[in-house]
Every structure is written in structure tokens, then in C-alpha cells.
Amino acid sequence: MRFAKPCFRSWLAAAVVLSAAATAHGGQVFADQAPSTALGRDVKFTVYVPDGYQPGGTVNYPVVYLLHGAGGDENEWRTKGGAVETLDGLIKRGLIRPSVVVMPTAGPASWWADGAAEKAGTAIMKDLLPYVESRYRVHKERSGRAIGGLSMGGYGALNLSLRNPTQFCAAAVISPAIYDPLPPDTSAARRTPQFVRDGQFDPDTWKSLNYAAALDAYKAGTPRVPMWIVSGDHDYLGIAPMSATLYWRLYQIQPKLVELRVIDGDHEWLVFRDALPDALQYVDRQCRQG
Template sequence: MHFPAYKASLALTLACLCASAWAGEIVSDKLDSPILGRSLPFTIYLPDGYYESFDKFPVVYLLHGSGGDEHTWVAYAGARETLDGLIRRREIAPVIAVMPAGGSSWWIDGQIEKMQLALRMDLIPYIEKRYEAKSDRGHRAVAGISMGGFGALNLALSHPELTCAAGLLSPAAYAQPPKKSSAHSNTGQFAKDGQFDPARWSAQSYPALLAGYKAQKQIVPMYISGGDQDREVTPAMNANLFEAIYAIQPTQVKLRVVDGAHEWMTFRDALPEALKYIDRQCGFNGHRKPMA
């Protein structure tokens, strides 16, 4: 027997067994939303030990990008593997992750439906009643990809009383969205008289929300990331967003430019750092470490 090869094989087997033994559960659920007038489906990640614990858990709401649904984070963004690994290595506290289906709503209260209101008044109360979820701001966070980043940013600025931190992964923080964007739909959230209305886009975008956010004097720490080769959400766009938030909360915003374009590998690579930032800023592990 070749002992070095045997030991390597044994170590790999044990590592795989350990990883599989420490795995969260993915559950599909839906709620009847009075605000939307229809059901709102979502996927939820329940951390390992959820059913045995006597404690409640922090919650991170993950908002998908345009064209996505409640399965996107698990199927393409590696959310389950990322959460399992971070929790197993104790880099973040065990958390519940809620991944709702937002269609092309841009996660706002627009012309077609009031999706942000549904998140606030229907989904969050349902999660905190149905699951072992902590129900205070200090244990509730939000993150989003592209369109979901736009929605997470809009929610954080409009309702800072709801979340303790936000992760903005390649957020679609356009001055005006490109023609190919779902925001340009003539029957969508930003439409008026059957045409995309630039004024309605601007009213929901972060420059229009900053004054109100600043006046509320409640800070939401933000983690912003994007790819250096992203031609949709460019590094310059992320830098402009960072500068705007930095002017309000210089020690509670972080910008990271990483290798990659507007693609899944870029989003997957950014997710762990966003979750670790959220964990530290919110103090999910029992201590808060504000970051520069």
C-alpha cells in the first residue's frame, strides 16, 4: 500500500464527509401577499442545526437580478455552498437567508406593483412569524445582485430603520438604464403612458434618495463590489455610488473592485465578502467591528 496516497485519499474523504455533514437546508415556500394580490414565492436557507437550536437566527434577504427568480441565488450564485462554508469556518454566525422572487419589479414600489411594500409589510412579518428569525433591525440585512443591488440600495436608503447593513453586488446604479435593461419596458415599473419615463427612474434612484436618507440620521453600512471588466455596471458607476455614500458615512461604506465582468463568477466571488461585512457590521456574532 502506498501510504502517502492513502492518507491523502483518507483526508479528502473525511473533508467531504465533514462538509456534507455540515449543510444547511433549502426550503421552497410562498405566502399570499395582500399587497401584490397574488402569492409571493421564495426559497429559504436554514442553517445546519436550525431544528435543534433554541435560539432565533439573524436573517439576510437576498434579492436577485433581472430575469431571475427565487431559485437564482442557489442555482447560479452558489448561495448554499457559500453560506455553508462561511458558517462552518465560523466566519459568519449561522443565518437564515431568504431569496424571494421579484420578477422584473426592480424591488421598488413602481407602476405595476408595490414590491418593496410587499417585502416590508408581507414577507418580513411572515418570515419572522413562520421561521425562527430574529425580528429586530440589528439582526436583519439585505443584499442584491445587479437589479437586486438597485433594490437593496433603494430599500436601505428609503427605510434605514429596517436593516443593519446592505451588500450591493454590481448594483444597477445607472444614471439612466441602458435600452436593453428590463427597466426600459414600456409596461414596466418605470413606465408612463406606455413608455419608459426617465423621470420615474430618476425619482427611484439613489441620488434622489440621499437627502431623505441623511435626514433620518440612521446609518446602514454598505458593501459595494463590482468587476473591473464590467461594461454594464462599470467601475466608475460603483465609484460614484461609493463617493455619494462616503460623504454621509465615511467609516461605514466599503468599495471593492474585483476581477471579472457582469457575470455569475464575479457575483459568486463577491458574495462571501459581502456576507462577512454584513456579519461584522451587524454584530451577528455578538460583536460589532465597524470597518473603514
């Protein structure tokens, strides 16, 4: 999809409408794609726009970037995560501000990082964000931009926010695949080209890209990114204790700007869906205060 003119009628005509709210007062989701120099291909994404959004209007909205997990795509949060229904409900009840939510894919095993195979992190920061801010009525300053994700997307949301703290006002980290020091044999990380060198999983590449490698620079700089961390207590990948370790490390840096929740469930969509409303409320609240 390309927006040739900032006209509501032409915008709708050009858009690929993926879903619309069941009520007369809900948001809509459209398909779009951002050209990416970093990847040499487009970054596909779906975008939720709240009820009342007008491309040619004067109102700018907060924007949240919501990242999928390994093997997912730009539709997963919509089709499996109930994101549209959750956003409509939270906005309708006044629990979050009307917001634009961008759900991208940089590839099913990108890990949202500049790894051994491609520069997926750069694609998000240098290609997708500028494209969204040039084509949609969203805030362009840090206080209007948050990020979140599940599993591989939680890894991505955490790492991108720690490495780019001047760009995000808050982050939601849901069941994050942040294995430290190394991922288990069952993790998709061991099979993705991003962490493979000479045909084998490379521990040094994993360690250099995982969040622990970013903490010293983050601690030495400013600003701080408020973090909402949540995991299922029966997560078969052992993510609950790793989330607790992440929480404690961040608590030493920003004790009033990190929260941890452990809820009932495994590494599954029941947990991800249940975690989303609180995560969205947290990042919205923190960004309003910031």
C-alpha cells in the same frame, strides 16, 4: 408551504426540500411563499436554514434577504450563485454566524420598488418580512436583519435599505444596476413595466425611484446602514464607475460605514459568486457590531 405547528417533524413533512448539503453538517433550502396584499399574489421564496436549525427550538438566528437580478427568480442564488455552498463554508469555518437566508422573488422585472406597475417594495417590507419573522426562528430587531442583492437586486437592496434604515443593519450591493441619471438602452430597466408610462420608458419615474432621490432624506435621518459595494472592472453596463460614484456619495455621509471593491470580471455570475463570500462576511460583521 405552510407551517401549521411549530413542530420539527411536521415542518419537514410539509416543506418542499430544494437542496441539502453534501456533508452531514450543512444547511438545507426549502421553498415557501408569503401572501402579499401589496401584490395580490404570493411572494415565492427559498430559504436557507443552517445546520442545527429547529423550528420549535429556542435559538433565533440573524437573517439576510438576498435579492436576484432582472429575469431571475427565487432559485437563482441557489442554482447559479452557489449560495448554499458559500453559506455552509463560511459558517463551518466560523467566518459568519449561523444565519437564515431568504431568497425571494417579487416578479422577474419588479426592481424591488413601488413602480408604475406594482408595489414590489411594499411587498418585501410589509408582507414578506412579517411572514418570515412569524414563521422562522429569526431575529425581529434591526440588528439581526441584513439585505443584499445583485444587479437589479443590488438596486433593490440599496434602495430598500436607504428608504428603510431602521429596518436593516447592513447592506451588500453587488454589481448594482443604479444607472444615474438614466439606464442605457441595453438595460432591462427600459423594458420593465415598473418604469413605463403611456407605453414608453418614463425617465421621471426612473429618477424618482433610483437611489439618488433617497439620499437627502437618508442623510437627514438616522440610523446609518453600512454598505458593501462591489463591481466587476469590465462590467459592460458601466456599473463600475457608477459604483464608485455611489461610494463617494455615501462616503460624504458615512465615511466609516461604506466600502468599495472593484474586482476582475464583467456583469456575470463569476463576479457575483466571487463577491458573495466577502459581502456576507461584511454584513455579518457590521450587524454584530451594531
